[in-house]
Amino acid sequence: MNDIAPSRYKWVGTRPIRPDGVPKVTGRAMYGADLAMAGALYGKIIRSPYAHARIRSIDASKALKVPGVKAIITGADFPDHKFEYVGPERVAQNFWHLTRNIMAREKALYEGHAVAAIAAIDKATAEEAAALLDIDYEVLPHVIDVDEAMAPDAPLLFEDMITRGIEPAPTKPSNVSKRLEFAIGDLAKGFDEADVVVEKEFKTAAVHQAYIEPHACAARVDADGQSEIWTATQGHFGVRAMIARLTGMNIGDLRVIPSEIGGGFGGKIPVYLEPVAALLSKKSGRPVKIVMSRDEVFKASGPTSGASMWVKIGAKKDGTITAADGVFKFQAGAFPGSPVMNACLCAFAPYNIPNARSIGYDVVCNRPKAAAYRAPGSPISAFAVESALDMLAKKLGMDPLQLRLKNAARPGTTMIYGPKLAHGGYVETVEALINHPAYKAPLGKNQGRGVASGYWFNGGGESSATIQVNEDGTVTVASGSVDIGGSRASMALMAAETLGVDYKQVRAIVADTASVGFTNPTGGSRVTFATGMAVVEASKKIVDELRQRAAVIWDVDADGVVWEDGQAKPASTNVGDFAPLSLKELAAKKALTGGPITAAAAVNAGGVAPGFSTQFCDVEVDPETGKVKILRYVAAQDVGKAIHPSYVEGQIQGGVTQGIGWALNEEYIYDKQGRLDNAGFLDYRVPVASDVPMIDAVLVEVPNPAHPYGAKGVGEVNIVPPMAAIANAIANATGRRLTELPMSPPKIRAALDTPGADD
Amino acid sequence: MSARVVLSSGFSRRYTGGTREFTVEARNLRGVIKALDTLYPGLSHHLEEETTVAIDGEIHEIGYLQPLRPGSEVFFIPKLEGG
Numbered sequence: 003m004n005d006i007a008p009s010r011y012k013w014v015g016t017r018p019i020r021p022d023g024v025p026k027v028t029g030r031a032m033y034g035a036d037l038a039m040a041g042a043l044y045g046k047i048i049r050s051p052y053a054h055a056r057i058r059s060i061d062a063s064k065a066l067k068v069p070g071v072k073a074i075i076t077g078a079d080f081p082d083h084k085f086e087y088v089g090p091e092r093v094a095q096n097f098w099h100l101t102r103n104i105m106a107r108e109k110a111l112y113e114g115h116a117v118a119a120i121a122a123i124d125k126a127t128a129e130e131a132a133a134l135l136d137i138d139y140e141v142l143p144h145v146i147d148v149d150e151a152m153a154p155d156a157p158l159l160f161e162d163m164i165t166r167g168i169e170p171a172p173t174k175p176s177n178v179s180k181r182l183e184f185a186i187g188d189l190a191k192g193f194d195e196a197d198v199v200v201e202k203e204f205k206t207a208a209v210h211q212a213y214i215e216p217h218a219c220a221a222r223v224d225a226d227g228q229s230e231i232w233t234a235t236q237g238h239f240g241v242r243a244m245i246a247r248l249t250g251m252n253i254g255d256l257r258v259i260p261s262e263i264g265g266g267f268g269g270k271i272p273v274y275l276e277p278v279a280a281l282l283s284k285k286s287g288r289p290v291k292i293v294m295s296r297d298e299v300f301k302a303s304g305p306t307s308g309a310s311m312w313v314k315i316g317a318k319k320d321g322t323i324t325a326a327d328g329v330f331k332f333q334a335g336a337f338p339g340s341p342v343m344n345a346c347l348c349a350f351a352p353y354n355i356p357n358a359r360s361i362g363y364d365v366v367c368n369r370p371k372a373a374a375y376r377a378p379g380s381p382i383s384a385f386a387v388e389s390a391l392d393m394l395a396k397k398l399g400m401d402p403l404q405l406r407l408k409n410a411a412r413p414g415t416t417m418i419y420g421p422k423l424a425h426g427g428y429v430e431t432v433e434a435l436i437n438h439p440a441y442k443a444p445l446g447k448n449q450g451r452g453v454a455s456g457y458w459f460n461g462g463g464e465s466s467a468t469i470q471v472n473e474d475g476t477v478t479v480a481s482g483s484v485d486i487g488g489s490r491a492s493m494a495l496m497a498a499e500t501l502g503v504d505y506k507q508v509r510a511i512v513a514d515t516a517s518v519g520f521t522n523p524t525g526g527s528r529v530t531f532a533t534g535m536a537v538v539e540a541s542k543k544i545v546d547e548l549r550q551r552a553a554v555i556w557d558v559d560a561d562g563v564v565w566e567d568g569q570a571k572p573a574s575t576n577v578g579d580f581a582p583l584s585l586k587e588l589a590a591k592k593a594l595t596g597g598p599i600t601a602a603a604a605v606n607a608g609g610v611a612p613g614f615s616t617q618f619c620d621v622e623v624d625p626e627t628g629k630v631k632i633l634r635y636v637a638a639q640d641v642g643k644a645i646h647p648s649y650v651e652g653q654i655q656g657g658v659t660q661g662i663g664w665a666l667n668e669e670y671i672y673d674k675q676g677r678l679d680n681a682g683f684l685d686y687r688v689p690v691a692s693d694v695p696m697i698d699a700v701l702v703e704v705p706n707p708a709h710p711y712g713a714k715g716v717g718e719v720n721i722v723p724p725m726a727a728i729a730n731a732i733a734n735a736t737g738r739r740l741t742e743l744p745m746s747p748p749k750i751r752a753a754l755d756t757p758g759a760d761d
Numbered sequence: 762m763s764a765r766v767v768l769s770s771g772f773s774r775r776y777t778g779g780t781r782e783f784t785v786e787a788r789n790l791r792g793v794i795k796a797l798d799t800l801y802p803g804l805s806h807h808l809e810e811e812t813t814v815a816i817d818g819e820i821h822e823i824g825y826l827q828p829l830r831p832g833s834e835v836f837f838i839p840k841l842e843g844g
Contacts, residue, residue, distance in 0.1 A: 088810075089810060089811060089840070094811075167771065169774070182771070183770070184770075343839060344841060347841075413818070414818075419769070419836075419838050419839075420767055420769065420815070420836040420838060421767075421815035421817075421818045421820075421834065421836040421838070422817075422818040422834070423818055424815075424817060424818030424819040424820075425818075425819075459820065459841050461841070462820070462821065462822055463822050464822070526841070606822050606824045607822070608819070608820070608821025608822055608824060608827060609819055609820075609821060610819075610820045610821070611819075612820075708819070
């Protein structure tokens with residue numbers, strides 16, 4: 003715990019100009035594609051044009067004869083792996099699957115699936131060779147939709163896949179990789195006690211994280227095995243581990259340097275290009291750079307799952323929820339591993355429901371393998387549950403916020419995954435909206451208001467940081483966390499606060515895998531919490547060191563020196579009459595007092611507090627065109643303590659904006675052959691500035707006592723409520739319940755024209 | 762001091778024959794894991810690799826030195842991943 007009272011914070015909670023701003027707006031930031039290695043070859047991935055096809059053979063002999071082609075690899079160039087799931091349930095890795103996603107072997111399982119790669123002296127040469135690569139495919143029937151993939155007669159992606167989690171185990175293979183179930187209480191009793199029950203089916207579309215920067219990397223593998231990889235990633239230590247495992251290299255030989263990152267949202271945690279570039283470099287003896295096109299980003303990097311869901315909720319007349327049940331069927335893409343477990347765990351988490359059950363299915367289909375996307379899984383199940391709650395509020399004649407407040411999870415509420423909730427914060431987000439002046443603002447014709455809440459676990463885990471006091475008294479903070487959401491600013495603020503020095507004296511950087519200790523990826527809203535703890539720990543070590551250096555100068559015991567306001571001072575008059583020594587003065591005498599002043603800290607951060615968000619929006623529905631205009635959007639989120647409030651507001655606004663796109667426009671559209679029809683930003687429509695109003699981010703601060711400054715993860719939970727909030731607003735405006743995302747104009751028009759589609 | 766330990770249903774089905782709840786004597790998480798490994802040899806590896814822990818509702822990564830209070834509730838839950 004920090005011994006500074008929040009009211010006395012000098013830097014934490016302030017809004018200095020963002021340190022990553024100048025290089026980004028002047029175009030000088032080095033993104034993944036910006037690095038040029040001397041002598042680098044152009045790397046090109048050859049991808050399957052088919053959604054599902056057996057690869058009978060690949061003949062590279064003609065392609066290899068093209069002058070300027072230096073290496074060609076296929077799946078056979080990668081070491082194969084045993085078929086086994088390793089690690090925790092949700093993130094269990096099966097390297098037999100992973101190596102096949104990096105490059106297909108027996109079958110291509112989606113359009114865009116990598117089947118070979120070429121390294122050549124330039125793009126034209128690589129393309130000439132690609133045209134000569136002779137790949138013999140046997141095209142197979144495919145399946146895209148999750149319900150169709152679960153049908154008994156569906157084409158099978160894996161002829162030997164037996165569903166896990168069912169006992170006794172099924173005797174026949176299917177596309178269902180896994181079944182999960184979480185439950186508390188007595189569901190039948192709970193529904194018996196209910197006076198009102200709502201029940202509905204919902205569907206969501208697969209959506210991409212839609213980061214603006216495409217995947218890109220450059221690899222140099224030297225003859226002695228030493229290697230450097232430059233890449234756009236959320237977690238360079240994870241990239242190092244994956245390259246080592248997938249190519250057979252040693253972790254100690256690999257140095258991974260993260261570039262500036264142009265968005266990730268979970269989608270830049272997996273590896274796609276890096277092991278390929280490393281193997282091409284190894285084979286050719288030259289550095290290799292690969293950059294995905296936008297088309298490749300959509301077709302070959304992970305979207306989040308689309309889903310088919312059913313939810314049933316029962317309540318007493320006074321609004322007390324007595325039971326809730328849900329079935330969540332998630333597209334995993336071509337290999338198992340959708341975020342359906344998170345969806346099951348988060349679905350009812352904001353509420354105190356004594357009898358509840360979540361059943362999940364992880365289902366493979368001929369789409370790119372699903373990857374994490376901002377609070378993975380939670381927004382999808384929340385669309386169903388929060389829509390159903392809105393229907394329940396209407397049936398009960400209750401205000402939807404009051405219904406949520408009445409049933410709110412509080413510290414001590416038993417969660418569906420077992421333990422009792424340890425942290426508050428949800429009630430405060432609901433109350434913030436009840437008290438928001440705009441919540442009672444009048445609505446016009448064709449306008450409606452919708453409410454929804456969301457839950458996300460947030461993350462902790464392993465982080466490392468080092469701090470150097472430079473000879474002029476400035477401070478450099480290096481951490482292992484890639485900065486996606488402003489962590490350089492928040493790390494510098496926390497270091498400045500702990501050291502008691504001016505923020506302008508502190509610069510924070512992201513260090514590569516050889517320059518700082520192991521750090522988990524930037525994901526799970528973990529960085530400000532966990533890496534922040536490491537930075538504060540390192541700062542405290544620096545303070546101790548500075549006290550010792552002052553003690554050496556004054557020739558007193560270190561116990562006789564205190565650190566206050568960025569200066570060493572005698573602890574009492576008994577110690578002696580010494581003028582305070584500033585950090586700058588102590589830094590100038592570093593050689594005389596013991597050498598460089600530096601400290602490192604590493605943590606495995608626990609005491610994670612979850613994130614809650616409650617949001618409302620006002621929409622106007624054009625009854626002629628079906629277009630939905632977002633008139634107002636208010637998002638309250640418990641952020642613990644906002645270290646840099648502008649970045650926190652930006653996180654909330656960003657999450658809501660992505661949610662608006664997910665709600666109204668974004669979807670993967672496939673043709674009859676299972677080929678993606680809209681692999682580009684012209685046809686895959688993300689919101690632009692004119693689509694969104696100024697989003698009112700309401701920071702609710704319920705500090706986390708486990709963090710030195712009270713921080714909680716803030717990056718993800720904001721994307722959980724928007725889809726349901728907008729659906730509920732549309733229902734309020736039109737009287738029609740939209741149950742399928744995206745709620746695009748044709749669907750709105752169809753709902754308006756369909757008798758019986760009433761909310 | 763004694764602690765109540767609970768495993769998830771899926772985890773217990775796989776490794777403890779369905780037994781989900783235990784009472785163990787332990788001062789910290791290392792003690793809990795050790796006690797469960799005595800009951801089910803090899804279980805410590807699965808607990809350490811496959812789970813996150815909630816101690817009195819507060820979620821932690823598995824770390825041996827996590828202290829317990831008398832009567833603590835220790836839930837081992839599946840590891841989670843964020844975006």
